[in-house]
Amino acid sequence: MAFTVHNYGLYVGDINVTGLSSSSVFLIGDNKTIQLRSYFDTPPESLIIKPLPAEQVQAGEDATNDEQSS
Amino acid sequence: MQLTMSNPREAKVQDIEVQDVIIGSGFIIGDLKQYRPQAQVLAVQQEKPTFRTDPYAFEDYKIFQLPAEPHEILVDQNAHVDHHGSAIHVDSVHIKSVSTASLFEVGGIEEIYSQSRIKHIRALKNEQSR
Numbered sequence: 707m708a709f710t711v712h713n714y715g716l717y718v719g720d721i722n723v724t725g726l727s728s729s730s731v732f733l734i735g736d737n738k739t740i741q742l743r744s745y746f747d748t749p750p751e752s753l754i755i756k757p758l759p760a761e762q763v764q765a766g767e768d769a770t771n772d773e774q775s776s
Numbered sequence: 777m778q779l780t781m782s783n784p785r786e787a788k789v790q791d792i793e794v795q796d797v798i799i800g801s802g803f804i805i806g807d808l809k810q811y812r813p814q815a816q817v818l819a820v821q822q823e824k825p826t827f828r829t830d831p832y833a834f835e836d837y838k839i840f841q842l843p844a845e846p847h848e849i850l851v852d853q854n855a856h857v858d859h860h861g862s863a864i865h866v867d868s869v870h871i872k873s874v875s876t877a878s879l880f881e882v883g884g885i886e887e888i889y890s891q892s893r894i895k896h897i898r899a900l901k902n903e904q905s906r
Contacts, residue, residue: 708854713785716864723871726801726878729890732871735787735864736857736884741847744877747839748896755900 786863787883794880796873800892803874804881811885815877815892816840822899837895847889 718734726732729744784807797803800815818832834840866882874880877892 709856711855711857713857713859713862715862718864718866718869720868721870723869725873726871726875726880727873728876728878728894729892730878731888731890732874732878732880733885734866734869734882736785736859737888738886739850740888741890742888743845743891745839745842745891745893746896747837747894752895752897753900754898755903 784884785859785861787866788863789866789882791868792866792871792882793869794871794874796875797880798873799876801874801876801878802880804879804883804885806883808881808883808885810887810889811879812887812889813877813879814890815894817876817892817894819894819896820899821897823901824899832897839893839895844891 713736716734723732728746729742731740731742787805789805792805794803799817800813802811802813804811816834818834818837820829820832864882869882871880876894877890879885879888879890
């Protein structure tokens, strides 16, 4: 396939953006290739509700449980 | 792929305000050949008077170990871009935040390959009331 792209004027007035997050692109201009990937892991098990001792963080234990249950 | 951007065009910018560019992100005015950001995030929220990061390791979570899918192989194209000498004009852009392997650009860029991996953990003492 062969094709020609003709670009003439590109004028941007006023843009307000609150946020770009997690492999996002906001492009004013030209591009050839975009490939974006985003992996999220927020399962119900990631919410841990229990009294926590002051300095004994049990993140390692929680991580093990998390992996087993997923 | 043969699409060449050998005739990049000028970017004329009047006013841009970006408050935050964080966690492997970019803000570019002008041209770029390739942009390939990667970010790994362990987002931990816990109700404790002191916060320690050492109990948390990327190796403990599968999301950070999974091999990345290979990028798509694109079909070859014979494409030509003619900008006719025109520039990119931007009067005003306001952005609060660009985060986690993201990009804000005014100009031309040939290739973008971005990847982010995010794991959320919340450790609370009690149920949250609604």
